[in-house]
Amino acid sequence: MELSFRLNKIADKVTQNSIIADIGTDHAYIPIFLYKNNKIKSAIACDISKGSLQKAKDNIFKHNLQENIQTRLGNGLEKITIQDNIDTIIIAGMGGMLMIDILKRGHNIVESAKELILQPQKDIDKVREYLHKNNLKIIDDEMLKDDGKYYTIIKAIKGKEQTPYKKEEYIFGRIEIEQKSNILKEYITKQMYKMEIVLKNIEKTNVQSRILEIENEIKMYKEVLKCL
Ligand SMILES: C[S@@+](CC[C@H](N)C(=O)[O-])C[C@H]1O[C@@H](n2cnc3c(N)ncnc32)[C@H](O)[C@@H]1O
Known part of the structure; x- marks a missing residue:
């Protein structure tokens, strides 16, 4: 299965052997790709829209992965429980404010996960600020261009940032600035x-x-x- 450059980059940031929750999965491309490439143990693909979840189910069925990728209909993280033992939460392709709302409402699941991989479409500075205010530190922050559009992928884990971010670092990403990203x-x-x-x-x-x-x-x- 071929992924877009953006989705490929997101998949690339997932830690080997994780159990993932893909929130706003739509077509379930990320979990299917990750499972087929032996990168994850299992996945839960969630979406708020019945139509989107149906697309996910159809694709999962097509690849015969029903045993490995569950689907759940619901808002954000509401259908994920602590017992699911999620290591990695992926939220991609939605606005930053919606993402923050999902993280806030599902804070117990966020706290129990090992890593977050987020690709907010806008309000990226607000997402970075939210992570820091909630004791999550940014360990990877990459801007990429796919089909003429710019995207940012942030990976965060538990912990405090050693030195506080400046305004411009919240806007553009400290790591991107430090790495002198072209x-x-x-x-x-x-x-x-x-x-x-x-x-x-x-x-x-x-x-x-x-x-x-x-x-x-x-x-x-x-x-x-x-x-x-
Ligand atoms: C643009 S698609 C992104 C799909 C995929 N994650 C990607 O990056 O290509 C956004 C998906 O998020 C879903 N969504 C929007 N709000 C949501 C929420 N509060 N909880 C779960 N899913 C949501 C939509 O139904 C849609 O399927």
Whole structure:
């Protein structure tokens, strides 16, 4: 089974021999791929949508993995129990605020898991902040480009960050900055270009507060670019 570059990267970050819960599994591509590649012991594929879960069930059946990958219909982690002994929680392809809500509601399951692999579509800074506020440290943080779009995958485990993150590290990821990521450099350069256009247009309207906001953002982006 072929996975997209994004899903492949997510699968790559799962620790060998884990029991995983894939929340918002949709087609169940991640658990199927992981099981078929002998990376996991078993999986629970969860989704809030009956239609999505049906797609997951059909695919699991097609690969004859009903014994190895269970499916559960429910909101976030609500259908996962401590007795499931989940090692790895994967949540990918949904907004950061929804992800935070899922982690909050399912905090007992999060606390019992060994690792989280998250790929928020937006509000990525908020997800990083949430992890830190809940004693989870980020051990892997990667921006990638798939089919022209930028994605970020975060891996977190229990523990405290040694040094507090700065604002720009919450926005772009400390690890990405430290590793001088070319993808991040490309992303920031593009974002800055877009913001400069917005700034030019907005200058005509004279909305001072917004102008200042964008100017400050551009300043911060330039500072980060200097490190990359
Ligand atoms: C865009 S798909 C992402 C599928 C897959 N995880 C991926 O990254 O390709 C989002 C999936 O999350 C499911 N979803 C949305 N909110 C959810 C929630 N609160 N709990 C569980 N699943 C949810 C949707 O039904 C949908 O199947």
